[in-house]
Amino acid sequence: MDSIAFRPIGIIHSPHKRSEEIPIQPVYAGGIQGRAELFPEYADGLQDLNGFSHVYLIYHFHKTTTSRLIVTPFLDDSPRGVFATRAPCRPNAIGLSLVRLLRIEGCTLHVEDIDILDDTPLLDIKPYVARFDSRADARCGWTEEVDEATASKRGLRQHGRACGDA
Numbered sequence: 001m002d003s004i005a006f007r008p009i010g011i012i013h014s015p016h017k018r019s020e021e022i023p024i025q026p027v028y029a030g031g032i033q034g035r036a037e038l039f040p041e042y043a044d045g046l047q048d049l050n051g052f053s054h055v056y057l058i059y060h061f062h063k064t065t066t067s068r069l070i071v072t073p074f075l076d077d078s079p080r081g082v083f084a085t086r087a088p089c090r091p092n093a094i095g096l097s098l099v100r101l102l103r104i105e106g107c108t109l110h111v112e113d114i115d116i117l118d119d120t121p122l123l124d125i126k127p128y129v130a131r132f133d134s135r136a137d138a139r140c141g142w143t144e145e146v147d148e149a150t151a152s153k154r155g156l157r158q159h160g161r162a163c164g165d166a
């Protein structure tokens with residue numbers, strides 16, 4: 001198949017300047033604020049978004065230089081298939097973060113719980129809709145083997161591993 005080219009619709013700004021210091025999911029980045037700044041030509045697309053408390057930011061892991069099919073996720077020490085993880089070093093370096101939408105000012109979305117590097121190219125925004133996205137019977141594979149204390153320590157990068165595949 002031919003390659004597909006996306007053009008960013010904006011830039012994500014956050015206090016995170018170094019990839020290896022960023023919490024590994026929004027749930028471990030509680031209260032950390034950032035901004036998704038849309039390019040003005042997309043402003044009309046923000047209409048009606050302010051009624052949503054959470055949005056998915058979809059973006060390019062622009063600082064990822066490698067792609068692997070087997071990775072060691074940050075949460076765990078066992079090698080896993082990349083598609084069973086959220087590791088950035090994927091064949092298509094696309095990130096997905098569910099963040100809290102604080103407010104919209106013009107073309108700027110002020111968000112919270114951000115686990116994204118400053119200056120990350122934004123590809124899309126989608127609203128979180130509990131009716132569509134929440135699953136009471138979800139199974140969560142190998143992640144269920146990781147107890148919550150370990151998960152939060154690792155998610156907050158407090159366990160001392162220098163740099164994993166995340």
Ligand SMILES: C[S@@+](CC[C@H](N)C(=O)[O-])C[C@H]1O[C@@H](n2cnc3c(N)ncnc32)[C@H](O)[C@@H]1O
Pocket residue numbers: 019020021022023024025026060061062063064086087088094095096097098115116117120121166
């Ligand atoms: C495990 S990934 C999860 C990201 C997202 N929540 C997801 O599930 O796709 C989180 C890590 O991605 C890395 N990261 C964030 N923004 C990045 C970027 N623009 N380029 C490369 N790596 C990035 C940081 O090291 C962060 O700790």
